[in-house]
Amino acid sequence: MKTTAGWILGALALIAMSQAEPAPAAAPEGWTSRSPREEIRPQFSYDPKGGRNGAGSFLIAHDRREGLQGCWTRSFFVEGGRCYRFAAVRKGRGLDLARRSAVVRILWRDENDKPVLLDTPWERDVLKGFPATAEAEHPTDQGTDAAGWTEVSGVYRTPSKARRAQVELHLQWAPGGSVEWSEVSLQEVAPPGPRKARLATIHHRPKGKTAEENRAGYVPLIESAAKQNADLVVLGETLTYVNTGRSYAEAAEVVPGPSTKFFGDLARAHNLYIVAGLIERDGPLLYNVAVLLGPDGALAGKYRKVCLPRSEVEAGVTPGNEFPVFSTRFGKVGLMVCYDGFFPEVARHLTMNGAEVIAWPVWGCNPL
Structure with a gap:
């Protein structure tokens, strides 16, 4: 009888624990978290009801240690020589300088996930033999709404050899801080019209x-x-x-x-x-x-x-x-x-x- 009662109490305790601490929500397909080294890895989580519009958000949180660094990342398919608009919103908490700590990086990759070269090579009178690799893009802050959500966006022309865009949503060097990323998109757009000035x-x-x-x-x-x-x-x-x-x-x-x-x-x-x-x-x-x-x-x-x-x-x-x-x-x-x-x-x-x-x-x- 005591054994049966103990088993029942244990089962009830397990049920209560499972109800109190649900398993962390899985990130949408294709999204993964990454850090340069495990020893400086921050805490990652995904909130399916988070974000400005409740459609889900990617969270990164730092404890009080210095130098933590990591990002949520996903690869998007693109066509070379086309224009794409990246957009996301973020909300930081406890950040001394959000534009330094909570940044976006876009890397252009070929079909083998290798860096691509610039369409226009560097001048060859310096750094001879050095590959003219396409540099990362860094979308910029556009404005912050009354609720504290900042749009981070930009329009970019892909290098002709690019087939993938590796998007990274970062939080770095922010002891005690956190960031929430949401509404992430990368969509093809018409090329911007020329603006010529003399x-x-x-x-x-x-x-x-x-x-x-x-x-x-x-x-x-x-x-x-x-x-x-x-x-x-x-x-x-x-x-x-x-x-x-x-x-x-x-x-x-x-x-x-x-x-x-x-x-x-x-x-x-x-x-x-x-x-x-x-x-x-x-x-x-x-x-x-x-x-x-x-x-x-x-x-x-x-x-x-x-x-x-x-x-x-x-x-x-x-x-x-x-x-x-x-x-x-x-x-x-x-x-x-x-x-x-x-x-x-x-x-x-x-x-x-x-x-x-x-x-x-x-x-x-x-x-x-």
Whole structure:
């Protein structure tokens, strides 16, 4: 009797355990988890009811150890020379920098799952004999909704020899963090239409003694660029200050002001964009700025130089702290000024903010 009772209690305990801890859900067919080494493998799971729309999600979680790294991965069939759009959404928790830790990688492979070569080989005067292998693609963050889901997407043309796309959904270097990936797709799309723009720079050091004379010196050069069908013309830095003998404070002007009016009229007359370097006065503060004038003649944007050389600090110039990007008829334009280009931060921030072209008025910087 005691044996029977013990058997019944044991069976009931097993039933209760099975009800309390259901077996982990299997990932959809074709998806597997991977880590470079078992000792740095994170925890993987699949939630069939997870994700933004409840259709399922791939989860990766890190404990508090440093250096954990792994991904969910799947191979998709593709045709070479076609365009494909990858898209997914992710939601991170406890991530210091999601775009560094929760990333997507797409690798192009042939029918034997081997890396493919680029359609256009590298220049052969360097690295002779080194294979020009197609590099991985890294879809970028597009936007985050109110619930915290970020779209990660991009459109890519496959190398002609590609037959498979190996998609990897990563979480790396995120102690205590986790990520949920969902709505993963790779679909063929029509090739993007061409966006052609002609960009011009004017190498000119003004020799006038006044702001008016310095501005006027650019007129024939802008006209020449316009005759060559330029869409964007970039002028020099602090052009109303150069060689005038005036101080920064004496050369400064409000923005919008006389210089933006002058170059805005030229932009409208020639149906193009102009970027000019000026010194801006805003109350008691001076800024080294780049301004963008549109083909309608209006001020389309302004950027205040962030990285100041010692001479500008000594002159009482104030650094900027924003990295705006402006929409134009040919794409998104960011601005930076001279010394900004000696450091990576400004260009990096502009790129992160969506800049496709960076216009860069400079004092000299030859031979750049």
